[in-house]
Amino acid sequence: MTEMNKQWLLKSRPVGEPTPDNFELAESPVSEPAEGQFLVKVIYMSLDPYMRGRMNASKSYAVSAELGQPMTGSGVGVVVKSRHKGFAEGDYVMGMTNWQSYWLSDGTGVMKLDPARAPISTAVGVLGMPGLTAYVGLLDIGQPKEGETVVVAAASGAVGSVVGQVAKIKGARAVGIAGSKEKCDFVEKELGFDICLNYKDPDFVAKLHEACPKGIDVYFENVGGAVFEAVFPLMNDFARIPLCGRIANYNMTADPEGPNKLPAFFGDMLVKRMTLQGFIISDRYNRLPDFLRDMGAWVAAGEVKYKEDIVKGIEKAPEAFIGLLKGANFGKLLVQVSDDPTRK
Amino acid sequence: MTEMNKQWLLKSRPVGEPTPDNFELAESPVSEPAEGQFLVKVIYMSLDPYMRGRMNASKSYAVSAELGQPMTGSGVGVVVKSRHKGFAEGDYVMGMTNWQSYWLSDGTGVMKLDPARAPISTAVGVLGMPGLTAYVGLLDIGQPKEGETVVVAAASGAVGSVVGQVAKIKGARAVGIAGSKEKCDFVEKELGFDICLNYKDPDFVAKLHEACPKGIDVYFENVGGAVFEAVFPLMNDFARIPLCGRIANYNMTADPEGPNKLPAFFGDMLVKRMTLQGFIISDRYNRLPDFLRDMGAWVAAGEVKYKEDIVKGIEKAPEAFIGLLKGANFGKLLVQVSDDPTRK
Structure with missing residues (x-):
């Protein structure tokens, strides 16, 4: 046959x-x-x-x-x-x-x-493209410093889960955002984020504020939409936004209804001297050896879970x-x- | 008395x-x-x-x-x-x-x-804060390379005029934008930009396209508004946007009418892997000695006019x-x- x-x-x-x-x-x-x-x-x-x-x-x-x-x-x-x-x-x-x-x-x-x-499955996950995306976006663009606050959405996902765990390894506070209580529990208890918030919670905006008492220094952007709207006002001076994706907008067929928030966004980027940088992992394979060395060790030691x-x-x-x-x-x-x- | x-x-x-x-x-x-x-x-x-x-x-x-x-x-x-x-x-x-x-x-x-x-007047101009703003924003954030295209608006002004002239010194193509034929003539003939376009020209968008046959690598943002809208679609992959000001929005009292262009902006920033960085010159006085050395020499040699x-x-x-x-x-x-x- x-x-x-x-x-x-x-x-x-x-x-x-x-x-x-x-x-x-x-x-x-x-x-x-x-x-x-x-x-x-x-x-x-x-x-x-x-x-x-x-x-x-x-x-x-x-x-x-x-x-x-x-x-x-x-x-x-x-x-x-x-x-x-x-x-x-x-x-x-x-x-x-x-x-x-x-x-x-x-x-x-x-x-x-x-x-x-x-x-072998990790070769397309934590030790593959998603892991490398988290590693490069967080470390090379986000550049978290000890004691800073890093926020990432889709925190139980392939990329977000690594972002928060690497942030913790670097001494930063990791605040995750996810879409269910079950996911948030996992992110806090298994992955060791400082806190994880459910964006479907009616008090999400207020809770995010509480979860970031010293503001936000790095927002790893992979979702956009309402999560971005909640996060952006909390950004600190000199904050960094590695722009990895905008899943909330992937199915967008036209610009959403107004008002046009772009001018105010520029105003905030200027006043707070923030950096927004888009990146695509295929441009950054030069970091693969460093990534495999570090992430291989972290996964082997149980410091990064997936x-x-x-x-x-x-x-x-x-x-x-x-x-x-x-x-x-x-x-x-x-x-x-x-x-x-x-x-x- | x-x-x-x-x-x-x-x-x-x-x-x-x-x-x-x-x-x-x-x-x-x-x-x-x-x-x-x-x-x-x-x-x-x-x-x-x-x-x-x-x-x-x-x-x-x-x-x-x-x-x-x-x-x-x-x-x-x-x-x-x-x-x-x-x-x-x-x-x-x-x-x-x-x-x-x-x-x-x-x-x-x-x-x-x-x-x-x-x-003595240059101490608040080409050899002062506006000159330093142009120098730092262009060189440290814009980082123009030889043969790249740099676009700046308010090109006959205190900052814009220096941005284009330093871009030329660094081997880049300098495209200015200004608000009258008289200003554009000055920018091209006196300041030596490759070209300067009048944004009030009804064919401005088409002319900008023609003036940037290889796209735009650095857009020094100091105006916003319609100029930004014309420039942004022409940005190249890996382009840099030093964000110095948004004079078109300074009198804005509320978000302008929709549609909301922010999600599409993020989409373009990602797809083209661009960098947007806000900066304020008072954070960057550490560059003053380099600036005074370089700009002093350029002004003395007539390489930078004002x-x-x-x-x-x-x-x-x-x-x-x-x-x-x-x-x-x-x-x-x-x-x-x-x-x-x-x-x-």
Whole structure:
């Protein structure tokens, strides 16, 4: 029986919120590797908020996904056939596998993984792109100093959870924001943030004020919207805003209703001498060796913890992704496409 | 006959645009210096856009001026009586003279001037706070590289004129924006910018596009409003926006009508990985020695030119200041309060 490759194709571009109709599941026989190629059976597919931008035709920081082509993204898998000298059958790898169950690679951008060092799934999580995003954004742009206050939303998520824990390692106060009591409890008790607030709480703004008695020095911006509105007035002089994402705006189809808050924003940025800097992690891979050294040690020592939200079955990818944009996940969202032989 | 000190007091706080009614001219006998003090006869009063912020009760980056007290500001004058060891009659000085014709000082923050080295008026212009603002904002935040494009508005003004000329010295393309053909001609022909555009031109947006064929790498923000709206879409990846002022918004009393452009602004900042940094020059006086060395040499060599707009008579200060906020001045705006014996 021919082995089949299941692929999620981008069927149509969403207007606003993506719907299941924007995706199409296709099946085709698995390709044979040519000379210099190898075939990867995907184990975990990573789902990340940035993928929403790739569904648009308009310019984002990543090249758009093409209509009729597989959704783009990274994943982790095992080499099942190889005609490439550098990769052998049984090797665990991380690469741009896209949303599919089998991936043919020539080795470009592929990283070999050692399951003895860390669970292979972490290569797209705490020890991968999301972890690096948190590390670079916080340390290189946010530059928290001892005793300063760092605020991050989506605090139980793949990026936010690392931001707060690294802030603590650097001696700062870590204030998390998340979308449920359960998430907040986890962020405080398991991740060790000083406090975590539920933005759905009717007293959220007042509680944030209380939680930041000395104001906010670093706001790691990954959500935008109402959270930004609550945070911004509390920013201190010389505060830094690493701008990583704005999940609240990803489905925006037009400028929201007025008033226009941009002029007042500039006024505050000036009066408080603040810095706002957008960054995209693919520009910053020069920091990968430092990151792997530090984060590898922190994770090994239990100083940085992580939580994974594993959805089983490639069929569920669109639904899980749509949920991710609404904060339905709890931890780093992965789709498990096939068995993980390394996990006990 | 007792010598009288004329002072412009802040009579009331403006709502929106300042009016002559917000100011009151008071006269009182000139004070005698006590031990450790000296009396300065003011020659030039500097008028600068930041003073608008000081007229507000609300927090600005400078302490508010007090109602019934003299308007704050710097100026240049000559010591006419001294009981201070460090300052002698006949010394020319620059300091926080405020809006008045005589100033009693204990020497705090006072700089002695050598009329043989540079005209004394430049101590509040190209060799003073406005020049330092341009120097620090452009070089430390804007960081223009050879071949990059730098855009600055109010290009014939005290700060903008220096920004473009220093950009040229650093090998960048300098694109100025100003409010009349006369100003633009001056900026191109006298100051040596590559091009200067009149923002009142109906084709301004299209002309700006043409003037920046390789996009914009540094936008020195000192005006905001329609100029910002025209400039921002042309910004390149990794562009820098030193935020020095927003004269178009200084008289704003409420957020302007919608739509709300802030979320889209964040989207662009992220996708293009741009940096916006507010700065206030009083935080950056550590750069004064470098500035005085470089700018002194550039002015002496004619590499940086400057233009002064001198209004005669302290009585005209409010009118001149109100005009400044509308761009009525042409060059660094000074009020000449008394004769300048150093000027031929």
